[in-house]
Amino acid sequence: MTLRPLxxxxxxxxxxxxxxxxAQHDLFSExxxxxxxxxxxxxxxxxxxxxxxxAAVDDLILRRAEVxxxxxxxxxxxxxGFEPEALRRGGLHRIFIDDVEPxxxxxxxxxxxxxxxxxxxxxxxxxxxxxxxxxxxxxxSLELAVQSDGRGGASLRVLRSDGRSDALRxxxxxxxxxxxxxxxxxxxxxxxxxxxxxxxxSQNVGLFNAALAxxxxxxxxxxxxxxxxxxTGEDQTADEQMVRDLANLTLGYQMLREGDGAAASxxxxxxxxxxxxxxxxxxxxxxxxxxxxxAATRSTRxxxxxxxxxxxxxxxxxxxMPLQYGWTQGVQISERRLRSALxxxxxxxxxxxxxxxxQEGMLVLAYALQRLGYEEQARQQYxxxxxxxxxxxxxxxxxxxxxxxxxxxxxxxxxxxxxxRRWLADFDxxxxxxxxxxxxxxxxxxxAVEARRPLVFQQRLLQRHAQTLATLPQxxxxxxxxxxxxxxxxxxxxxxxxxxxxxxxxxAIAVLLRSRRSTDAHLADARFAxxxxxxxxxxxx
Numbered sequence: 001m002t003l004r005p006l007x008x009x010x011x012x013x014x015x016x017x018x019x020x021x022x023a024q025h026d027l028f029s030e031x032x033x034x035x036x037x038x039x040x041x042x043x044x045x046x047x048x049x050x051x052x053x054x055a056a057v058d059d060l061i062l063r064r065a066e067v068x069x070x071x072x073x074x075x076x077x078x079x080x081g082f083e084p085e086a087l088r089r090g091g092l093h094r095i096f097i098d099d100v101e102p103x104x105x106x107x108x109x110x111x112x113x114x115x116x117x118x119x120x121x122x123x124x125x126x127x128x129x130x131x132x133x134x135x136x137x138x139x140x141s142l143e144l145a146v147q148s149d150g151r152g153g154a155s156l157r158v159l160r161s162d163g164r165s166d167a168l169r170x171x172x173x174x175x176x177x178x179x180x181x182x183x184x185x186x187x188x189x190x191x192x193x194x195x196x197x198x199x200x201x202s203q204n205v206g207l208f209n210a211a212l213a214x215x216x217x218x219x220x221x222x223x224x225x226x227x228x229x230x231x232t233g234e235d236q237t238a239d240e241q242m243v244r245d246l247a248n249l250t251l252g253y254q255m256l257r258e259g260d261g262a263a264a265s266x267x268x269x270x271x272x273x274x275x276x277x278x279x280x281x282x283x284x285x286x287x288x289x290x291x292x293x294x295a296a297t298r299s300t301r302x303x304x305x306x307x308x309x310x311x312x313x314x315x316x317x318x319x320x321m322p323l324q325y326g327w328t329q330g331v332q333i334s335e336r337r338l339r340s341a342l343x344x345x346x347x348x349x350x351x352x353x354x355x356x357x358x359q360e361g362m363l364v365l366a367y368a369l370q371r372l373g374y375e376e377q378a379r380q381q382y383x384x385x386x387x388x389x390x391x392x393x394x395x396x397x398x399x400x401x402x403x404x405x406x407x408x409x410x411x412x413x414x415x416x417x418x419x420x421r422r423w424l425a426d427f428d429x430x431x432x433x434x435x436x437x438x439x440x441x442x443x444x445x446x447x448a449v450e451a452r453r454p455l456v457f458q459q460r461l462l463q464r465h466a467q468t469l470a471t472l473p474q475x476x477x478x479x480x481x482x483x484x485x486x487x488x489x490x491x492x493x494x495x496x497x498x499x500x501x502x503x504x505x506x507x508a509i510a511v512l513l514r515s516r517r518s519t520d521a522h523l524a525d526a527r528f529a530x531x532x533x534x535x536x537x538x539x540x541x
Contacts, residue, residue, distance in 0.1 A: 212250075469482055
């Protein structure tokens with residue numbers, strides 16, 4: 001496996017920094033002005049009920065909220081990406097605004113939370129609320145706040161206030177800014193004349209870039225020192241942890257290149273699992289277990305592929321005979337080291353089969369079992385790998401038509417209000433939707449989706465306000481003028497939205513075609529290896 005740290009960093013920077021405001025700045029600014037005017041009209045209505053969600057607790061993470069008023073449909077929201085952390089910092093999410101008649105009403109809520117540090121298989125906590133509130137002839141705001149008892153338990157508390165509270169709106173804007181959703185912050189916060197400046201990137205992102213530059217200028221010792229400094233830091237925020245994992249991954253593979261198994265294991269062992277870089281770390285831990293320990297071994301190791309082989313030939317040989325043509329080329333591998341490598345590779349082989357790293361892990365695990373003389377276990381592992389790779393191949397074939405006919409974009413649009421970044425949650429998908437991880441690991445796709453999301457948000461905002469204006473007195477000249485402006489903006493926004501959708505589709509197709517090539521290659525190698533097990537004399541020829 002060849003890592004491209006710079007490419008990985010480009011992906012991480014796209015996830016870490018606030019999304020870039022779309023090029024249609026003037027169009028978006030107009031939409032914001034109309035939004036604030038319509039919202040002002042709506043907030044003046046005596047029947048307005050605004051419901052907010054808050055979770056400013058240190059030991060719990062809110063994942064999902066469901067709220068129902070009387071017998072109406074439940075309003076649902078899933079918190080992903082940076083959103084849970086934005087709530088923990090005191091931000092407030094406005095889950096909906098509606099019209100409610102004066103009188104007594106039933107409020108029911110169900111929140112799904114997880115403890116900080118919980119593993120993916122840890123059960124979620126479910127907090128419920130069922131109580132009555134009275135709505136008077138005035139706007140009303142309800143804040144559903146998650147409360148922690150400090151011992152792992154949680155409850156919900158309802159805070160009532162005037163529906164016109166500027167303090168609440170400021171917390172909503174703060175939530176959006178902390179969640180890296182600046183266009184939402186502009187819409188939810190007080191009217192602004194310009195889009196807010198993006199927050200500065202993490203300091204460690206700059207340090208990581210500096211380490212890569214040091215490597216390129218052959219200043220190895222300084223680069224290693226800088227990566228070690230980042231990788232052993234104690235920052236606990238989500239973005240700093242991602243940079244720390246990336247630094248350790250890069251450092252670990254550098255040590256693999258130099259043949260220092262102990263140093264590689266130390267760095268790769270610091271990468272969080274689960275986490276965005278867990279799979280390549282597990283693969284590298286297996287290779288590190290096969291290498292000798294200590295820097296003295298570097299001078300005796302024969303690194304690199306044979307000069308007589310083309311890149312394609314070397315890649316094919318590396319997959320078919322990974323222990324001879326992989327990171328351990330030229331190293332005498334003992335049975336003890338092979339057994340040590342099986343531990344991380346066993347874990348890796350059970351993960352998302354869409355990931356090329358996992359595909360390689362499935363094959364190298366089988367090959368290692370075969371080298372240890374466990375022919376039957378190796379045969380079963382190859383059969384499992386073939387079955388899973390065939391499932392991936394079939395799913396990839398299904399996805400390409402879904403991209404062409406718009407079903408995939410419909411899926412993205414269904415996620416706009418939830419943040420498609422929840423695909424990056426702390427679990428590893430091993431089902432039909434495992435391809436999502438491939439997409440969120442591609443910088444071109446991330447950029448295309450983030451450029452499109454403000455346009456989708458804008459159109460939905462205008463459509464929602466068009467519905468609101470239809471319920472207001474139609475003899476009001478101000479209402480009629482807003483309706484005309486809304487219709488014009490919706491028409492003007494359709495073209496850039498379609499163009500942005502085409503860029504998302506093209507980026508996704510490129511990712512899936514690369515995945516199909518990887519899957520086909522690993523599938524062919526798995527079948528070839530299985531055939532050699534069934535026909536041992538052929539292997540000796």
